[in-house]
Amino acid sequence: MDILHNLAFGFEHALTMQNIMFCAIGCMVGTLVGLLPGLGPLATISLLLPLTFSIPTTGALIMLAGIYYGAQYGDSVSAITMKIPHASSIVACIDGYQMTLNGKTGLALFTAGVSSFIGGTVAIVVLAALAPALGEVALLFGPADYTALMLFGFVCVSFVTTGSLIDGLAMCMVGVLLGQIGTDVNSGVQRYTLGLPFLYDGVSLVSVALGCFGIAEITKNLDGHIERSPFMGEIKLMPTWPEFKRIIPSALRGSLVGSFLGIMPGGGPVIAQFAAYAIDKKVSKYKHEIGHGAIEGVAGQAAADEAAARTSFIPLMSIGIPENAVMALMMGAFIIKGIQPGPNMISAHPELFWGLVASMWIGNCFLLFLNVPMVRYLLSIFKIPYKVLFPAILFFCCIGTYSVNGSLNDVAVTASFGLMGYIFLRLSLDPAPLMLGFILGPMLEENFRRSLLLSRGSFTVFVTRPIAGTLIALIGLFVLWSFFVFVREMRAGRLARAEEGAAAAALEEG
Protein backbone atom coordinates (compact mmCIF):
# COMPACT_ATOMS: atom_id res chain seq x y z
CA MET A 1 0.00 0.00 0.00
CA ASP A 2 3.03 2.15 0.46
CA ILE A 3 3.39 2.52 -3.27
CA LEU A 4 -0.19 3.68 -3.73
CA HIS A 5 0.20 6.16 -0.94
CA ASN A 6 3.43 7.47 -2.39
CA LEU A 7 2.01 7.69 -5.88
CA ALA A 8 -0.99 9.58 -4.59
CA PHE A 9 1.42 11.96 -2.91
CA GLY A 10 3.28 12.30 -6.21
CA PHE A 11 0.13 13.04 -8.19
CA GLU A 12 -0.70 15.72 -5.68
CA HIS A 13 2.49 17.51 -6.71
CA ALA A 14 2.41 16.64 -10.38
CA LEU A 15 -1.19 17.71 -10.88
CA THR A 16 -0.70 21.38 -10.07
CA MET A 17 -1.64 23.60 -12.99
CA GLN A 18 1.95 24.72 -13.41
CA ASN A 19 3.49 21.26 -13.43
CA ILE A 20 0.89 19.91 -15.84
CA MET A 21 1.79 22.75 -18.15
CA PHE A 22 5.53 22.03 -17.91
CA CYS A 23 4.86 18.37 -18.54
CA ALA A 24 2.78 19.19 -21.62
CA ILE A 25 5.39 21.60 -22.97
CA GLY A 26 8.12 19.04 -22.40
CA CYS A 27 6.24 16.26 -24.19
CA MET A 28 5.26 18.52 -27.07
CA VAL A 29 8.73 19.97 -27.62
CA GLY A 30 10.37 16.59 -27.14
CA THR A 31 8.12 14.97 -29.73
CA LEU A 32 8.66 17.76 -32.25
CA VAL A 33 12.40 17.83 -31.86
CA GLY A 34 12.50 14.03 -31.80
CA LEU A 35 10.84 14.10 -35.21
CA LEU A 36 13.50 16.37 -36.67
CA PRO A 37 16.32 14.71 -38.54
CA GLY A 38 19.71 14.58 -36.89
CA LEU A 39 18.79 15.58 -33.37
CA GLY A 40 18.79 12.71 -30.92
CA PRO A 41 17.59 12.92 -27.32
CA LEU A 42 21.06 14.05 -26.17
CA ALA A 43 21.09 17.09 -28.43
CA THR A 44 17.46 17.85 -27.65
CA ILE A 45 17.91 17.86 -23.90
CA SER A 46 21.09 19.91 -24.04
CA LEU A 47 19.47 22.45 -26.37
CA LEU A 48 16.56 22.96 -24.04
CA LEU A 49 18.44 22.66 -20.75
CA PRO A 50 19.35 26.36 -20.50
CA LEU A 51 15.72 27.33 -21.04
CA THR A 52 14.73 25.54 -17.84
CA PHE A 53 17.06 27.60 -15.64
CA SER A 54 14.41 30.11 -14.73
CA ILE A 55 11.74 27.47 -13.98
CA PRO A 56 11.18 26.07 -10.44
CA THR A 57 13.06 22.83 -9.75
CA THR A 58 10.25 20.28 -9.87
CA GLY A 59 8.73 21.86 -12.97
CA ALA A 60 12.09 22.01 -14.73
CA LEU A 61 12.87 18.35 -14.10
CA ILE A 62 9.35 17.29 -15.10
CA MET A 63 9.79 19.21 -18.33
CA LEU A 64 13.22 17.74 -19.06
CA ALA A 65 11.99 14.22 -18.41
CA GLY A 66 9.06 14.95 -20.71
CA ILE A 67 11.44 16.12 -23.41
CA TYR A 68 13.38 12.89 -23.07
CA TYR A 69 10.57 10.40 -23.35
CA GLY A 70 8.70 12.64 -25.76
CA ALA A 71 11.71 12.50 -28.04
CA GLN A 72 11.58 8.72 -27.86
CA TYR A 73 7.99 8.84 -29.13
CA GLY A 74 8.81 11.31 -31.88
CA ASP A 75 11.69 9.16 -33.01
CA SER A 76 9.49 6.20 -33.70
CA VAL A 77 7.04 8.30 -35.72
CA SER A 78 9.72 9.43 -38.15
CA ALA A 79 11.10 5.90 -38.26
CA ILE A 80 7.72 4.42 -39.17
CA THR A 81 6.65 7.00 -41.73
CA MET A 82 9.94 7.82 -43.42
CA LYS A 83 12.48 5.23 -42.31
CA ILE A 84 14.62 7.88 -40.69
CA PRO A 85 16.36 6.12 -37.88
CA HIS A 86 17.51 8.22 -35.00
CA ALA A 87 19.93 6.96 -32.45
CA SER A 88 17.09 5.31 -30.61
CA SER A 89 14.62 3.98 -33.13
CA ILE A 90 16.54 1.72 -35.42
CA VAL A 91 14.24 -1.22 -34.78
CA ALA A 92 11.07 0.75 -35.54
CA CYS A 93 12.40 1.16 -39.07
CA ILE A 94 12.20 -2.54 -39.79
CA ASP A 95 8.58 -3.54 -39.33
CA GLY A 96 7.20 -0.04 -38.91
CA TYR A 97 8.40 1.20 -42.28
CA GLN A 98 7.41 -2.07 -43.87
CA MET A 99 3.87 -1.44 -42.64
CA THR A 100 3.98 2.00 -44.26
CA LEU A 101 5.01 0.37 -47.51
CA ASN A 102 2.04 -1.97 -47.11
CA GLY A 103 -0.20 1.06 -46.76
CA LYS A 104 -0.81 0.55 -43.04
CA THR A 105 0.91 3.65 -41.67
CA GLY A 106 -2.02 4.54 -39.47
CA LEU A 107 -2.13 1.11 -37.90
CA ALA A 108 1.64 1.19 -37.28
CA LEU A 109 1.43 4.61 -35.62
CA PHE A 110 -1.54 3.55 -33.53
CA THR A 111 0.29 0.39 -32.47
CA ALA A 112 3.42 2.34 -31.56
CA GLY A 113 1.42 4.92 -29.60
CA VAL A 114 -0.65 2.43 -27.63
CA SER A 115 2.28 0.11 -26.97
CA SER A 116 4.41 3.00 -25.76
CA PHE A 117 1.60 3.93 -23.41
CA ILE A 118 1.46 0.39 -22.04
CA GLY A 119 5.25 0.25 -21.76
CA GLY A 120 5.39 3.57 -19.96
CA THR A 121 2.70 2.54 -17.50
CA VAL A 122 4.36 -0.76 -16.61
CA ALA A 123 7.70 1.00 -16.20
CA ILE A 124 6.27 3.55 -13.79
CA VAL A 125 4.99 0.78 -11.53
CA VAL A 126 8.46 -0.79 -11.62
CA LEU A 127 10.04 2.58 -10.93
CA ALA A 128 7.79 3.33 -7.98
CA ALA A 129 8.34 -0.11 -6.46
CA LEU A 130 12.03 -0.53 -7.05
CA ALA A 131 13.71 2.86 -6.71
CA PRO A 132 13.20 3.31 -2.94
CA ALA A 133 14.36 -0.27 -2.24
CA LEU A 134 17.45 0.14 -4.37
CA GLY A 135 18.16 3.41 -2.62
CA GLU A 136 18.53 1.51 0.65
CA VAL A 137 21.01 -0.87 -0.93
CA ALA A 138 22.99 2.10 -2.19
CA LEU A 139 23.55 3.28 1.37
CA LEU A 140 25.85 0.27 1.84
CA PHE A 141 28.16 1.56 -0.89
CA GLY A 142 31.54 2.94 0.17
CA PRO A 143 33.83 5.12 -1.95
CA ALA A 144 35.67 2.10 -3.37
CA ASP A 145 32.35 0.54 -4.39
CA TYR A 146 31.26 3.74 -6.08
CA THR A 147 34.56 3.91 -7.95
CA ALA A 148 34.14 0.32 -9.14
CA LEU A 149 30.50 0.94 -10.05
CA MET A 150 31.40 3.94 -12.19
CA LEU A 151 34.14 1.99 -13.96
CA PHE A 152 31.66 -0.82 -14.51
CA GLY A 153 29.23 1.71 -15.99
CA PHE A 154 31.97 2.94 -18.36
CA VAL A 155 32.66 -0.60 -19.53
CA CYS A 156 28.97 -1.42 -20.06
CA VAL A 157 28.24 1.81 -21.90
CA SER A 158 31.29 1.40 -24.11
CA PHE A 159 30.23 -2.10 -24.91
CA VAL A 160 26.63 -1.26 -25.70
CA THR A 161 26.88 2.06 -27.51
CA THR A 162 30.00 1.67 -29.59
CA GLY A 163 30.32 -2.08 -29.86
CA SER A 164 34.04 -1.69 -29.29
CA LEU A 165 35.31 -1.71 -25.74
CA ILE A 166 38.54 0.16 -26.51
CA ASP A 167 36.83 2.95 -28.45
CA GLY A 168 34.16 3.50 -25.83
CA LEU A 169 36.52 3.36 -22.88
CA ALA A 170 38.87 5.80 -24.58
CA MET A 171 35.99 8.21 -25.07
CA CYS A 172 35.02 7.85 -21.39
CA MET A 173 38.60 8.70 -20.43
CA VAL A 174 38.59 11.76 -22.71
CA GLY A 175 35.40 12.83 -20.96
CA VAL A 176 36.96 12.32 -17.52
CA LEU A 177 39.96 14.41 -18.58
CA LEU A 178 37.72 17.21 -19.85
CA GLY A 179 36.00 17.11 -16.47
CA GLN A 180 39.38 17.85 -14.87
CA ILE A 181 39.45 21.33 -16.35
CA GLY A 182 38.90 23.90 -13.63
CA THR A 183 39.72 24.27 -9.96
CA ASP A 184 40.59 21.09 -8.04
CA VAL A 185 38.25 20.94 -5.04
CA ASN A 186 40.80 19.29 -2.76
CA SER A 187 43.82 21.50 -3.30
CA GLY A 188 42.44 24.61 -4.96
CA VAL A 189 44.94 24.23 -7.80
CA GLN A 190 43.70 25.38 -11.20
CA ARG A 191 44.10 22.56 -13.68
CA TYR A 192 44.22 22.93 -17.48
CA THR A 193 42.76 26.42 -17.41
CA LEU A 194 45.46 27.78 -19.74
CA GLY A 195 45.40 30.89 -17.58
CA LEU A 196 41.90 31.78 -18.81
CA PRO A 197 39.76 33.03 -15.92
CA PHE A 198 36.49 31.81 -17.46
CA LEU A 199 37.78 28.23 -17.26
CA TYR A 200 38.38 28.37 -13.48
CA ASP A 201 34.89 26.97 -12.86
CA GLY A 202 35.42 24.27 -15.43
CA VAL A 203 33.78 23.72 -18.78
CA SER A 204 30.02 23.91 -18.65
CA LEU A 205 28.06 20.76 -19.32
CA VAL A 206 25.93 22.60 -21.85
CA SER A 207 29.01 23.57 -23.86
CA VAL A 208 30.27 20.00 -24.08
CA ALA A 209 26.85 18.58 -24.94
CA LEU A 210 25.93 21.21 -27.52
CA GLY A 211 29.37 21.08 -29.10
CA CYS A 212 29.57 17.32 -29.39
CA PHE A 213 25.93 16.55 -30.13
CA GLY A 214 24.59 19.79 -31.61
CA ILE A 215 27.25 21.46 -33.73
CA ALA A 216 29.18 18.33 -34.62
CA GLU A 217 25.99 16.52 -35.71
CA ILE A 218 24.82 19.47 -37.82
CA THR A 219 28.11 19.63 -39.64
CA LYS A 220 28.10 15.90 -40.23
CA ASN A 221 24.57 16.09 -41.64
CA LEU A 222 25.62 18.94 -43.92
CA ASP A 223 28.49 16.82 -45.21
CA GLY A 224 26.04 14.08 -46.08
CA HIS A 225 23.66 16.40 -47.98
CA ILE A 226 20.57 14.71 -46.70
CA GLU A 227 17.28 15.91 -48.08
CA ARG A 228 14.15 14.22 -46.86
CA SER A 229 10.99 13.92 -48.81
CA PRO A 230 8.13 14.52 -46.40
CA PHE A 231 5.54 11.84 -45.82
CA MET A 232 2.46 12.40 -47.96
CA GLY A 233 0.55 9.14 -47.58
CA GLU A 234 -2.87 8.50 -46.08
CA ILE A 235 -3.19 7.84 -42.36
CA LYS A 236 -6.10 5.71 -41.23
CA LEU A 237 -5.72 5.43 -37.50
CA MET A 238 -8.39 3.22 -35.97
CA PRO A 239 -7.52 -0.48 -35.99
CA THR A 240 -10.03 -3.30 -36.16
CA TRP A 241 -10.67 -5.35 -33.01
CA PRO A 242 -8.61 -8.41 -34.10
CA GLU A 243 -5.73 -6.08 -34.92
CA PHE A 244 -6.03 -4.41 -31.54
CA LYS A 245 -5.98 -7.77 -29.79
CA ARG A 246 -2.63 -8.55 -31.38
CA ILE A 247 -1.02 -5.47 -29.87
CA ILE A 248 -1.57 -6.32 -26.21
CA PRO A 249 0.50 -9.49 -25.55
CA SER A 250 3.42 -8.22 -27.53
CA ALA A 251 3.35 -4.84 -25.83
CA LEU A 252 3.25 -6.44 -22.38
CA ARG A 253 6.23 -8.64 -23.23
CA GLY A 254 8.07 -5.60 -24.51
CA SER A 255 7.26 -3.62 -21.37
CA LEU A 256 8.77 -6.26 -19.11
CA VAL A 257 11.89 -6.67 -21.24
CA GLY A 258 12.28 -2.92 -21.49
CA SER A 259 11.77 -2.31 -17.78
CA PHE A 260 14.42 -4.87 -16.95
CA LEU A 261 17.01 -3.75 -19.49
CA GLY A 262 16.40 -0.12 -18.64
CA ILE A 263 17.76 -0.71 -15.14
CA MET A 264 20.93 -2.52 -16.21
CA PRO A 265 24.16 -0.51 -16.39
CA GLY A 266 24.76 0.52 -19.97
CA GLY A 267 21.19 -0.39 -20.76
CA GLY A 268 18.50 1.88 -22.05
CA PRO A 269 16.03 2.18 -24.88
CA VAL A 270 18.21 1.03 -27.77
CA ILE A 271 19.27 -2.31 -26.41
CA ALA A 272 15.77 -2.87 -24.99
CA GLN A 273 14.23 -2.46 -28.45
CA PHE A 274 16.54 -4.99 -29.99
CA ALA A 275 15.91 -7.47 -27.20
CA ALA A 276 12.13 -7.08 -27.35
CA TYR A 277 12.14 -7.47 -31.12
CA ALA A 278 14.30 -10.58 -30.89
CA ILE A 279 12.02 -12.11 -28.26
CA ASP A 280 8.90 -11.43 -30.31
CA LYS A 281 10.59 -13.07 -33.24
CA LYS A 282 11.08 -16.20 -31.12
CA VAL A 283 7.84 -16.52 -29.17
CA SER A 284 5.12 -14.52 -30.94
CA LYS A 285 2.16 -16.33 -32.45
CA TYR A 286 2.73 -14.39 -35.65
CA LYS A 287 6.51 -14.72 -35.75
CA HIS A 288 6.51 -15.72 -39.42
CA GLU A 289 5.16 -12.24 -40.25
CA ILE A 290 7.78 -10.30 -38.29
CA GLY A 291 10.12 -8.50 -40.62
CA HIS A 292 7.37 -8.09 -43.24
CA GLY A 293 5.35 -5.47 -41.41
CA ALA A 294 3.80 -7.31 -38.47
CA ILE A 295 1.99 -5.52 -35.66
CA GLU A 296 4.09 -7.45 -33.16
CA GLY A 297 7.29 -6.13 -34.73
CA VAL A 298 6.19 -2.61 -33.87
CA ALA A 299 4.35 -3.16 -30.59
CA GLY A 300 7.04 -5.03 -28.68
CA GLN A 301 9.88 -2.69 -29.48
CA ALA A 302 7.83 0.48 -28.95
CA ALA A 303 6.76 -0.71 -25.51
CA ALA A 304 10.31 -1.70 -24.61
CA ASP A 305 11.64 1.63 -25.82
CA GLU A 306 9.30 3.65 -23.66
CA ALA A 307 9.63 1.34 -20.64
CA ALA A 308 13.42 1.45 -20.73
CA ALA A 309 13.43 5.23 -21.15
CA ARG A 310 11.66 5.48 -17.81
CA THR A 311 13.27 2.73 -15.78
CA SER A 312 16.69 4.10 -16.70
CA PHE A 313 15.89 6.82 -14.17
CA ILE A 314 16.10 4.18 -11.41
CA PRO A 315 19.90 3.90 -11.11
CA LEU A 316 20.23 7.67 -11.37
CA MET A 317 17.71 8.50 -8.70
CA SER A 318 18.36 5.68 -6.26
CA ILE A 319 22.12 5.08 -6.49
CA GLY A 320 23.15 8.40 -7.95
CA ILE A 321 25.07 6.92 -10.87
CA PRO A 322 23.67 7.48 -14.36
CA GLU A 323 23.79 4.37 -16.49
CA ASN A 324 23.99 5.94 -19.93
CA ALA A 325 24.83 9.24 -21.59
CA VAL A 326 21.30 10.64 -21.59
CA MET A 327 20.95 9.95 -17.88
CA ALA A 328 24.34 11.58 -17.32
CA LEU A 329 22.93 14.70 -18.93
CA MET A 330 19.84 14.44 -16.72
CA MET A 331 22.13 14.18 -13.73
CA GLY A 332 23.84 17.37 -14.88
CA ALA A 333 20.42 19.01 -14.96
CA PHE A 334 19.63 17.79 -11.42
CA ILE A 335 22.92 19.18 -10.15
CA ILE A 336 22.42 22.52 -11.89
CA LYS A 337 19.10 22.72 -10.07
CA GLY A 338 20.90 22.06 -6.77
CA ILE A 339 19.69 18.48 -6.28
CA GLN A 340 22.22 15.69 -5.82
CA PRO A 341 20.58 12.53 -7.16
CA GLY A 342 21.29 9.48 -5.04
CA PRO A 343 20.07 7.46 -2.08
CA ASN A 344 19.24 10.57 -0.11
CA MET A 345 17.21 12.22 -2.82
CA ILE A 346 14.02 10.25 -2.20
CA SER A 347 13.96 11.05 1.51
CA ALA A 348 15.25 14.61 1.20
CA HIS A 349 13.03 15.66 -1.72
CA PRO A 350 10.08 13.25 -1.74
CA GLU A 351 7.85 15.75 -3.55
CA LEU A 352 10.41 15.96 -6.35
CA PHE A 353 10.90 12.23 -6.70
CA TRP A 354 7.27 11.15 -6.52
CA GLY A 355 6.12 14.19 -8.45
CA LEU A 356 8.49 13.24 -11.26
CA VAL A 357 7.30 9.63 -11.25
CA ALA A 358 3.66 10.70 -11.33
CA SER A 359 4.32 13.25 -14.04
CA MET A 360 5.69 10.49 -16.22
CA TRP A 361 2.28 8.90 -16.29
CA ILE A 362 0.60 12.22 -17.02
CA GLY A 363 3.13 12.68 -19.80
CA ASN A 364 2.15 9.27 -21.06
CA CYS A 365 -1.42 10.48 -21.56
CA PHE A 366 -0.27 13.64 -23.32
CA LEU A 367 1.90 11.61 -25.63
CA LEU A 368 -0.85 9.18 -26.46
CA PHE A 369 -2.99 12.14 -27.45
CA LEU A 370 -0.17 13.86 -29.35
CA ASN A 371 0.89 10.80 -31.22
CA VAL A 372 -2.33 9.11 -32.10
CA PRO A 373 -4.98 11.68 -33.04
CA MET A 374 -2.60 14.56 -33.70
CA VAL A 375 0.13 12.72 -35.53
CA ARG A 376 -0.76 13.92 -39.01
CA TYR A 377 -0.32 17.53 -37.95
CA LEU A 378 3.01 16.76 -36.32
CA LEU A 379 4.31 15.30 -39.54
CA SER A 380 4.03 18.68 -41.24
CA ILE A 381 7.24 19.69 -39.44
CA PHE A 382 9.03 17.66 -42.08
CA LYS A 383 8.06 20.15 -44.70
CA ILE A 384 10.75 22.45 -43.27
CA PRO A 385 13.87 21.78 -45.34
CA TYR A 386 17.20 21.22 -43.61
CA LYS A 387 18.77 24.31 -45.14
CA VAL A 388 16.28 26.40 -43.15
CA LEU A 389 16.55 24.24 -40.08
CA PHE A 390 20.28 24.15 -39.48
CA PRO A 391 20.87 27.91 -39.04
CA ALA A 392 18.03 27.81 -36.53
CA ILE A 393 19.59 24.91 -34.62
CA LEU A 394 22.93 26.78 -34.59
CA PHE A 395 21.10 29.79 -33.20
CA PHE A 396 19.61 27.68 -30.40
CA CYS A 397 23.08 26.28 -29.64
CA CYS A 398 24.46 29.81 -29.34
CA ILE A 399 21.61 31.21 -27.25
CA GLY A 400 21.59 28.11 -25.05
CA THR A 401 25.30 28.31 -24.31
CA TYR A 402 25.23 32.02 -23.81
CA SER A 403 22.40 31.96 -21.30
CA VAL A 404 24.19 29.56 -18.91
CA ASN A 405 26.56 32.21 -17.61
CA GLY A 406 25.70 35.16 -19.80
CA SER A 407 29.15 34.86 -21.32
CA LEU A 408 30.24 34.85 -24.94
CA ASN A 409 33.40 32.98 -23.93
CA ASP A 410 31.17 29.97 -23.48
CA VAL A 411 30.11 30.24 -27.11
CA ALA A 412 33.78 29.97 -28.09
CA VAL A 413 34.18 26.96 -25.80
CA THR A 414 31.11 25.33 -27.39
CA ALA A 415 32.54 25.98 -30.84
CA SER A 416 35.81 24.27 -29.91
CA PHE A 417 33.90 21.27 -28.60
CA GLY A 418 31.97 21.28 -31.86
CA LEU A 419 35.24 21.01 -33.75
CA MET A 420 36.45 18.24 -31.45
CA GLY A 421 33.14 16.40 -31.70
CA TYR A 422 33.26 16.66 -35.49
CA ILE A 423 36.72 15.09 -35.57
CA PHE A 424 35.47 12.32 -33.29
CA LEU A 425 32.45 11.66 -35.51
CA ARG A 426 34.62 11.58 -38.62
CA LEU A 427 36.94 9.10 -36.92
CA SER A 428 33.82 7.05 -36.13
CA LEU A 429 34.21 7.57 -32.38
CA ASP A 430 30.83 7.88 -30.67
CA PRO A 431 30.83 10.89 -28.30
CA ALA A 432 28.06 9.48 -26.06
CA PRO A 433 30.47 7.76 -23.62
CA LEU A 434 32.41 11.04 -23.44
CA MET A 435 29.36 12.68 -21.91
CA LEU A 436 29.15 9.99 -19.24
CA GLY A 437 32.86 10.36 -18.46
CA PHE A 438 32.57 14.12 -18.29
CA ILE A 439 29.72 14.06 -15.77
CA LEU A 440 31.13 11.24 -13.68
CA GLY A 441 34.76 12.41 -13.87
CA PRO A 442 34.77 14.67 -10.81
CA MET A 443 32.81 12.07 -8.78
CA LEU A 444 35.18 9.35 -9.90
CA GLU A 445 38.23 11.34 -8.81
CA GLU A 446 36.63 12.22 -5.49
CA ASN A 447 35.71 8.62 -4.68
CA PHE A 448 38.99 7.25 -5.99
CA ARG A 449 41.08 9.61 -3.90
CA ARG A 450 38.91 9.01 -0.86
CA SER A 451 39.14 5.23 -1.11
CA LEU A 452 42.92 5.37 -1.38
CA LEU A 453 43.04 7.74 1.56
CA LEU A 454 40.92 5.37 3.66
CA SER A 455 42.97 2.33 2.66
CA ARG A 456 46.26 4.19 3.26
CA GLY A 457 47.30 3.88 -0.36
CA SER A 458 46.57 0.21 -0.85
CA PHE A 459 44.85 -0.70 -4.11
CA THR A 460 43.60 -4.00 -2.65
CA VAL A 461 40.55 -2.15 -1.33
CA PHE A 462 39.06 -2.37 -4.83
CA VAL A 463 39.28 -6.16 -4.77
CA THR A 464 38.65 -7.12 -1.16
CA ARG A 465 35.35 -5.32 -0.60
CA PRO A 466 32.58 -7.64 -1.80
CA ILE A 467 30.67 -5.13 -3.96
CA ALA A 468 33.76 -3.54 -5.50
CA GLY A 469 35.45 -6.91 -5.95
CA THR A 470 32.49 -8.38 -7.84
CA LEU A 471 32.24 -5.38 -10.13
CA ILE A 472 35.97 -5.37 -10.86
CA ALA A 473 35.82 -9.10 -11.62
CA LEU A 474 32.95 -8.48 -14.06
CA ILE A 475 34.98 -5.73 -15.75
CA GLY A 476 37.87 -8.16 -16.10
CA LEU A 477 35.56 -10.73 -17.69
CA PHE A 478 34.24 -8.15 -20.16
CA VAL A 479 37.73 -7.12 -21.18
CA LEU A 480 38.89 -10.70 -21.67
CA TRP A 481 35.78 -11.60 -23.59
CA SER A 482 35.99 -8.67 -26.00
CA PHE A 483 39.68 -9.43 -26.62
CA PHE A 484 38.76 -13.04 -27.37
CA VAL A 485 36.01 -11.95 -29.78
CA PHE A 486 38.42 -9.60 -31.58
CA VAL A 487 41.05 -12.31 -32.04
CA ARG A 488 38.44 -14.74 -33.34
CA GLU A 489 37.04 -12.20 -35.78
CA MET A 490 40.48 -11.38 -37.08
CA ARG A 491 41.21 -15.06 -37.62
CA ALA A 492 37.93 -15.52 -39.45
CA GLY A 493 38.64 -12.38 -41.50
CA ARG A 494 42.10 -13.60 -42.42
CA LEU A 495 40.75 -17.01 -43.39
CA ALA A 496 38.07 -15.40 -45.54
CA ARG A 497 40.66 -13.23 -47.22
CA ALA A 498 42.90 -16.23 -47.82
CA GLU A 499 39.97 -18.11 -49.36
CA GLU A 500 39.13 -15.15 -51.56
CA GLY A 501 42.73 -15.02 -52.66
CA ALA A 502 42.69 -18.73 -53.42
CA ALA A 503 39.45 -18.40 -55.36
CA ALA A 504 40.87 -15.50 -57.37
CA ALA A 505 44.00 -17.47 -58.10
CA ALA A 506 41.88 -20.44 -59.17
CA LEU A 507 39.88 -18.18 -61.50
CA GLU A 508 43.03 -16.82 -63.08
CA GLU A 509 44.34 -20.31 -63.64
CA GLY A 510 41.02 -21.50 -65.04
Place this chain on the structure above:
Amino acid sequence: MNHRDRLKGIFLIAIALAFGLGALNYSIGKVERAGPGFFPLLVSSILFVLGVAMVVRAQFTKRVPAEFNVKNIAIIMSSLAAFALLSAYANMILGIIALVFVSAFAGQDYSVRRNLTISAVLIGIAFAFKLGLDLQLPLY
Protein backbone atom coordinates in the same frame (compact mmCIF):
# COMPACT_ATOMS: atom_id res chain seq x y z
CA MET B 1 48.52 6.60 -44.58
CA ASN B 2 44.93 7.79 -44.20
CA HIS B 3 43.72 4.82 -42.19
CA ARG B 4 40.78 5.77 -39.98
CA ASP B 5 41.44 3.24 -37.25
CA ARG B 6 45.06 4.33 -36.99
CA LEU B 7 44.25 8.06 -37.06
CA LYS B 8 41.76 7.46 -34.28
CA GLY B 9 44.49 6.01 -32.07
CA ILE B 10 46.95 8.77 -32.94
CA PHE B 11 44.39 11.48 -32.14
CA LEU B 12 43.65 9.93 -28.74
CA ILE B 13 47.37 9.53 -28.01
CA ALA B 14 47.76 13.25 -28.73
CA ILE B 15 44.98 14.09 -26.25
CA ALA B 16 46.53 11.76 -23.66
CA LEU B 17 49.93 13.41 -24.08
CA ALA B 18 48.49 16.91 -23.83
CA PHE B 19 46.69 16.15 -20.57
CA GLY B 20 49.41 13.82 -19.20
CA LEU B 21 52.26 16.28 -19.74
CA GLY B 22 50.06 19.00 -18.31
CA ALA B 23 49.48 16.90 -15.19
CA LEU B 24 53.24 16.85 -14.54
CA ASN B 25 53.02 20.58 -13.78
CA TYR B 26 50.87 19.88 -10.75
CA SER B 27 52.06 18.08 -7.65
CA ILE B 28 51.55 14.33 -7.97
CA GLY B 29 51.70 13.51 -4.27
CA LYS B 30 51.74 10.01 -2.88
CA VAL B 31 49.17 7.30 -3.50
CA GLU B 32 47.56 7.65 -0.08
CA ARG B 33 47.58 11.42 -0.27
CA ALA B 34 47.16 12.17 -3.94
CA GLY B 35 48.01 15.62 -5.26
CA PRO B 36 46.04 17.44 -7.94
CA GLY B 37 48.19 15.90 -10.68
CA PHE B 38 47.78 12.28 -9.63
CA PHE B 39 44.38 11.47 -11.06
CA PRO B 40 44.75 13.23 -14.44
CA LEU B 41 48.14 11.56 -14.88
CA LEU B 42 46.59 8.16 -14.18
CA VAL B 43 43.65 8.73 -16.53
CA SER B 44 45.81 10.06 -19.36
CA SER B 45 48.13 7.06 -18.96
CA ILE B 46 45.12 4.77 -19.40
CA LEU B 47 44.03 6.80 -22.44
CA PHE B 48 47.57 6.59 -23.84
CA VAL B 49 47.55 2.80 -23.50
CA LEU B 50 44.12 2.61 -25.17
CA GLY B 51 45.37 4.82 -28.01
CA VAL B 52 48.40 2.59 -28.53
CA ALA B 53 46.10 -0.45 -28.48
CA MET B 54 44.02 1.17 -31.26
CA VAL B 55 47.09 1.81 -33.38
CA VAL B 56 48.16 -1.80 -32.91
CA ARG B 57 44.65 -3.04 -33.68
CA ALA B 58 44.62 -0.98 -36.88
CA GLN B 59 47.33 -3.29 -38.23
CA PHE B 60 44.75 -6.08 -38.35
CA THR B 61 41.68 -4.25 -39.57
CA LYS B 62 40.72 -3.33 -43.10
CA ARG B 63 41.79 0.13 -44.20
CA VAL B 64 38.92 2.61 -44.30
CA PRO B 65 40.01 6.17 -45.05
CA ALA B 66 38.61 8.90 -42.83
CA GLU B 67 36.74 11.61 -44.73
CA PHE B 68 36.99 15.20 -43.69
CA ASN B 69 35.00 17.91 -45.36
CA VAL B 70 37.07 20.88 -44.25
CA LYS B 71 34.77 23.36 -46.00
CA ASN B 72 31.62 22.73 -43.95
CA ILE B 73 33.24 22.63 -40.52
CA ALA B 74 35.22 25.77 -41.39
CA ILE B 75 32.02 27.58 -42.41
CA ILE B 76 30.20 26.54 -39.24
CA MET B 77 33.15 27.54 -37.05
CA SER B 78 33.42 30.95 -38.72
CA SER B 79 29.68 31.54 -38.35
CA LEU B 80 29.96 30.87 -34.61
CA ALA B 81 33.01 33.13 -34.37
CA ALA B 82 31.12 35.86 -36.23
CA PHE B 83 28.22 35.50 -33.82
CA ALA B 84 30.46 35.71 -30.75
CA LEU B 85 32.54 38.65 -32.01
CA LEU B 86 29.62 40.73 -33.27
CA SER B 87 27.61 40.05 -30.12
CA ALA B 88 30.57 41.11 -27.99
CA TYR B 89 31.51 44.27 -29.89
CA ALA B 90 28.20 45.33 -31.44
CA ASN B 91 24.97 43.62 -30.41
CA MET B 92 23.36 40.22 -30.64
CA ILE B 93 20.90 41.11 -33.40
CA LEU B 94 23.82 41.68 -35.74
CA GLY B 95 25.37 38.52 -34.35
CA ILE B 96 22.30 36.47 -35.27
CA ILE B 97 22.18 37.94 -38.77
CA ALA B 98 25.87 37.15 -39.26
CA LEU B 99 25.34 33.61 -37.93
CA VAL B 100 22.60 32.93 -40.46
CA PHE B 101 24.32 34.53 -43.45
CA VAL B 102 27.68 32.87 -42.85
CA SER B 103 26.40 29.42 -41.92
CA ALA B 104 24.08 29.33 -44.96
CA PHE B 105 27.14 28.87 -47.16
CA ALA B 106 27.23 25.30 -45.92
CA GLY B 107 23.76 24.63 -47.34
CA GLN B 108 23.13 23.39 -50.85
CA ASP B 109 22.08 26.72 -52.30
CA TYR B 110 22.34 30.30 -51.14
CA SER B 111 19.43 32.70 -51.05
CA VAL B 112 19.66 36.15 -49.49
CA ARG B 113 15.89 36.35 -49.27
CA ARG B 114 15.61 33.10 -47.35
CA ASN B 115 18.40 34.18 -45.02
CA LEU B 116 16.61 37.42 -44.29
CA THR B 117 13.43 35.54 -43.40
CA ILE B 118 15.29 33.08 -41.15
CA SER B 119 17.12 35.94 -39.41
CA ALA B 120 13.88 37.82 -38.83
CA VAL B 121 12.18 34.76 -37.31
CA LEU B 122 15.18 33.97 -35.11
CA ILE B 123 15.43 37.55 -33.87
CA GLY B 124 11.73 37.31 -33.02
CA ILE B 125 12.38 34.11 -31.05
CA ALA B 126 15.29 35.79 -29.26
CA PHE B 127 13.01 38.63 -28.20
CA ALA B 128 10.43 36.11 -27.01
CA PHE B 129 13.10 34.40 -24.89
CA LYS B 130 14.27 37.71 -23.48
CA LEU B 131 10.82 38.88 -22.53
CA GLY B 132 9.07 35.58 -21.83
CA LEU B 133 11.77 33.45 -20.22
CA ASP B 134 13.81 36.25 -18.73
CA LEU B 135 17.02 35.29 -20.52
CA GLN B 136 19.55 38.12 -20.38
CA LEU B 137 20.39 38.56 -24.04
CA PRO B 138 22.25 41.73 -25.12
CA LEU B 139 20.07 42.06 -28.22
CA TYR B 140 20.60 45.74 -28.80
